[in-house]
Structures are given as structure tokens and as C-alpha cells.
Amino acid sequence: MASLTKEEIREQLLRYLDETFPLFDQEAPDETPMAEHGVDSLGTTNIVVHLEQQYRIEIDDSEITRANLGSVGALTNFLDAKLNA
Amino acid sequence: MFSDFSPSEEANRLISWIQDSCHKTLKRDGGVIGVSGGIDSATVLYLAAKALGPERVVAVLLPDRDSSPDSARFATDMAGLLGVRTVTVDITAGLNGFGCYEARDGALKQAVPDFDPEKDKFKIVLPQNLLGEASLNVFSAVIIKADGTQFRRRLTPTQINEIVAASNLKQRSRMTVLYHEAERRNYAVIGTSNKNEHDLGFFVKYGDGGVDMQPIRHLFKTQIYEIARHLGVPQEIIDRPPTTDTYSADATQEEFFYRLPFDMLDGIWHAWEKGRSPEEIAAAFDLNPEQVNNVVSDIRDKERTTEYLRMAPLVP
Numbered sequence: 001m002a003s004l005t006k007e008e009i010r011e012q013l014l015r016y017l018d019e020t021f022p023l024f025d026q027e028a029p030d031e032t033p034m035a036e037h038g039v040d041s042l043g044t045t046n047i048v049v050h051l052e053q054q055y056r057i058e059i060d061d062s063e064i065t066r067a068n069l070g071s072v073g074a075l076t077n078f079l080d081a082k083l084n085a
Numbered sequence: 086m087f088s089d090f091s092p093s094e095e096a097n098r099l100i101s102w103i104q105d106s107c108h109k110t111l112k113r114d115g116g117v118i119g120v121s122g123g124i125d126s127a128t129v130l131y132l133a134a135k136a137l138g139p140e141r142v143v144a145v146l147l148p149d150r151d152s153s154p155d156s157a158r159f160a161t162d163m164a165g166l167l168g169v170r171t172v173t174v175d176i177t178a179g180l181n182g183f184g185c186y187e188a189r190d191g192a193l194k195q196a197v198p199d200f201d202p203e204k205d206k207f208k209i210v211l212p213q214n215l216l217g218e219a220s221l222n223v224f225s226a227v228i229i230k231a232d233g234t235q236f237r238r239r240l241t242p243t244q245i246n247e248i249v250a251a252s253n254l255k256q257r258s259r260m261t262v263l264y265h266e267a268e269r270r271n272y273a274v275i276g277t278s279n280k281n282e283h284d285l286g287f288f289v290k291y292g293d294g295g296v297d298m299q300p301i302r303h304l305f306k307t308q309i310y311e312i313a314r315h316l317g318v319p320q321e322i323i324d325r326p327p328t329t330d331t332y333s334a335d336a337t338q339e340e341f342f343y344r345l346p347f348d349m350l351d352g353i354w355h356a357w358e359k360g361r362s363p364e365e366i367a368a369a370f371d372l373n374p375e376q377v378n379n380v381v382s383d384i385r386d387k388e389r390t391t392e393y394l395r396m397a398p399l400v401p
Contacts, residue, residue, distance in 0.1 A: 033386075040222075040391075041221070041390070042245060042246070045240070064220055066219035066220075066221060069221055070221065
């Protein structure tokens, strides 16, 4: 996969989250907790499966943390680090 | 932990409340309780027997093919001590008719193709390191092979939905049988959900949540232990680890849902509800404030994401 800039990653994530979660608010700050976007444990699982399939990466259980997946900002940083490390 | 809580006063208050609720409000002649041999149903059974008299209480055992035989033994012994009648209805055939096991095992086989429901056991778990990294809740299946080897596989949303929907047939079947046993006697169905289960969404809507009254719904699990000791619930029931009694392998409620021992979870939750700061709570539990924040975030996430379970049917 061609390398993506951080901004491109963020845009792709916003598009996926908006299409997947009916309560997702694109206008909310990037630090807004995912739970406030209506993302529950199933939603978190959905995000993990999507990232693994879409970006062909592996996410270990130990990486499924609030620091990595808890907000749009965290998710962008996490994916950027995974793809562009 | 609960300095303002008196188990004896609370037990007496609940006994009066059950009496009034059953006879005056619901206008029923007695109560039916689904008993599992666990601490919650034991405590409610003791309270109900004191409130209504043992002759007006029926303890209903509702095992299925995955239930531990210990559950039936504990429940039967306890009912015997109280002089309460027991009725046992095995719901396995009904669940087979609904396609419960087929649907559940089919979803599991998608995740773990060599899963053999005849020989292997399984349970569903959450990550257990709530005090360490602030891990998020994703469900995994733990498969226990006949030779004792175990492995863990993360489930997809579709697989989880299928497994949960099929497993919830158990609680909803139990609710149906409880109402049958209650209505034929003009009795009420008395629920056994506690605050942890109710507020965090660890119950099945119209399953174990489908009852006429919920006498311990406001109590933390650790408060129920205190009331159980006060009432003289047998020590072996108090000492049993709370389990889900839903999957073929024994899964404690801690590994399936709560992710912390109850004394710590309840203590932090209670202090947070009282408005204590993370720093104060951390000092009391020998933790750091970040760990307390992890626990509080988990509580808030569960409350928020399970809100619909506690809603009555919506009307326009």
C-alpha cells in the first residue's frame, strides 16, 4: 500500500467512522472519547477488524487501548505509527 | 468501604418492602425466584422467605446443558434449609428448539474452525488488565480443548452478535418459565439483579431483567455479601466465585465483564459517586490516579453504551 500522510489517514478514518457509526460527529474535537460517538465494545471490535483488513496490519490485544484507539486523534497517531514506522 | 451501610437495617427494610410490594402493590400471593446457587439469588431467596414466609416462595432451578451441576446442588440445599419448595425445569430441549446451540456453536466455529462443541469447552472474556494499560473492551473466545490446552481468539462483531443473541435465548427462556411458574400460583417474579449488573448493563433485557420487582438492584455486590452474611446464607455459597453460568467453560463474572475484583471495583465506584477525587481514591486503594481514571472510564463507558437496556419501550 502506498504510504499515506497523517492527514490522509485522518480523512480516511473520519470517512469510515462516519459511515459506520450513526452517532459519529465529524465536527467534534479529535480528542472526544469514542464512547461519546456511540462506539461501544462491538464498535471497538469493528474498528480493529477494519484497520486490520483495510491496511493489512496486525493489531495485538495489548495494543487495543484508550491511548491507541480511544479517540480520532489517538487512532490517527496509532495508524500513522503502524503504517509509517 | 460503606461506612454508612448497615446490613441488618437494610435487610429489614427490604423484607418490609418485599412484603408490601408483593401483596399491596402487585396484589400477588407469593414470589417465584430463579435460583442459580450464587450469592445474589441466595440473598433474595432468604429475604423473600422472611418477607412472605417460606410456604409462599418457590425457588425455580433452570439448568441447561452448559450449567454446572454444582449450581443445582447449592440451590437445592439452600432451599431445603429455608423450607422453600423447589421446581426444576431443564431448558435444554427448548433451547434446542430455538436453535440456540446451533447458532452459537456455528458462530464460534467461524472464529475457530476446529472447535468441537461435543468435546471442547469455551467461554467469552474481556481483557483483564484494567489497572494496567487503559485497554478497551473487545471480546475474545477462550477455547479449552479436551486435553486441557487453551487458546484465545478475538471475535468479529458479527460473531459476537450471533453468540450473544443465541446465549440471550437462555435468559429469555428462563424468564418465560419463571412467569409460567408465577402465574399459575398468582405469584410475582422476584428478580436478583444487583447495581453492578443493572447500571453497567450486565443483564438481558426481558431476560433476567424481565421481572416484577428488583429488591437488590440498588446494592453493590459487596453490600450483598454483607447482607448475605447477616442473613446466614451458607458459607459455601458466599465463597463461590460469581460465574456467568452461560458458557460451557466456567467463566467468572470478573473475566467476562467486570475486569476487577468486586471489592476494588465497588470501592472505587462508590467513592467516585460520592464525589471523591481520583487522587483521594488512589490513596485509599494504594493505586495511582491514572489507574483510578481507567476504572472510572470503564464504568462510564459501560453505563453509556448500555443505556438502551434500561429503557422502557419508546412511545411517540
